[in-house]
Amino acid sequence: MMCHFLLFVFSLFVSSCHAGCSEVESLTEAVATKGFLLGCISCKRREEVPAQATIDWHFKPLGEEEFRHIFHYDHPSAAILHEDFSGRLEWHGTLNSDIQIGSVYIDSVTFNDTGTYRCTFHRTLFLPSSDEHIIVEKEVELSVVAVANRELTAVISEIMMYVLIVVLQLWLIGVLFYCYKKISDEQEAREARQALKAQAALLESKDNCDGVQLE
Known part of the structure; x- marks a missing residue:
């Protein structure tokens, strides 16, 4: 799952550089027996304001009405509930x-993990006055499948890649033909000039010979 890996790398990057915080939506399809990153990002509006936050994750299985409290994070302590x-x-x-990324990773996903996940930020901003x-709450509707579906963007990207390869090959052939024709024309012109000189x-x-005879 390349997309999962990229989202994880992005999360690590943003966590080390708050100035680059961007609220990317979580992926919503996991593959059974594989790992899955539940993404949850809440950026501060003013980076210069000091703050601290705690994170809670709740889960509502498919077909049920009540959420279950499954995880709590209060730096540096994490608790599975x-x-x-x-x-x-x-x-x-x-x-x-000062948490802005509240993502958690689920190991060995099962079909029972299908449902709604709610990520809650409890943030305190330390302002001069008070x-x-x-x-902040965010929800992720997670579905679990047996085999990963190819995303439309991935299919389009692959098609565009092949189109680009074909276009570049045609362009290269055109350039080679142009260069060959130019070299050939220059060679013919050079030979014509040499012939004229000769x-x-x-x-x-x-x-000169006629002038000598006349004398």
């Missing part, structure tokens, strides 16, 4: 108390 996820959740978010408390030299030599 439901037995169904025991030993399967890992913190992949910001590694300090502290401000903010709650003809001119021959005429000059003949004129």
Whole structure:
């Protein structure tokens, strides 16, 4: 799952550089028995304001009405709160108390993991006048499949790649043909100039010979 890996790398990059924070949506399709990154990003509006946050993850299985509290993170402590996820959740978010990335990684996904995941930021902004408390919630509708489906963007990218290869090959053939024709024309012109010079030299030599005879 290349997309999962790229999202994870992006999350690590953003966690090390808050100035580059961007609220990328989580992927929503996991493959059974594989790992999956539940993405959750909430950027501060003003980077210069110090803050701290805690993260809570809740899960509502498909067909049920109630959410289950499954994970809590308060830097540097992480706690798995439901037995169904025991030993399967890992913190992949910001590694300090000013959390902007609250992503968690699910190991060995099962079909029972299908459902709605809710990520909640409890953030405190330390302002000069008074502290401000903010709650941000994001939800991810996760479906679990037996085999990964090829994403439309991946198919389009592959088609565009082949089209680009064909276009570049045609362009290269055109350039080679142009260069060959140009070299050939220059060679013919050079030969024509040499022939004219030889003809001119021959005429000059003949004129000289005629002048000698006349004397």
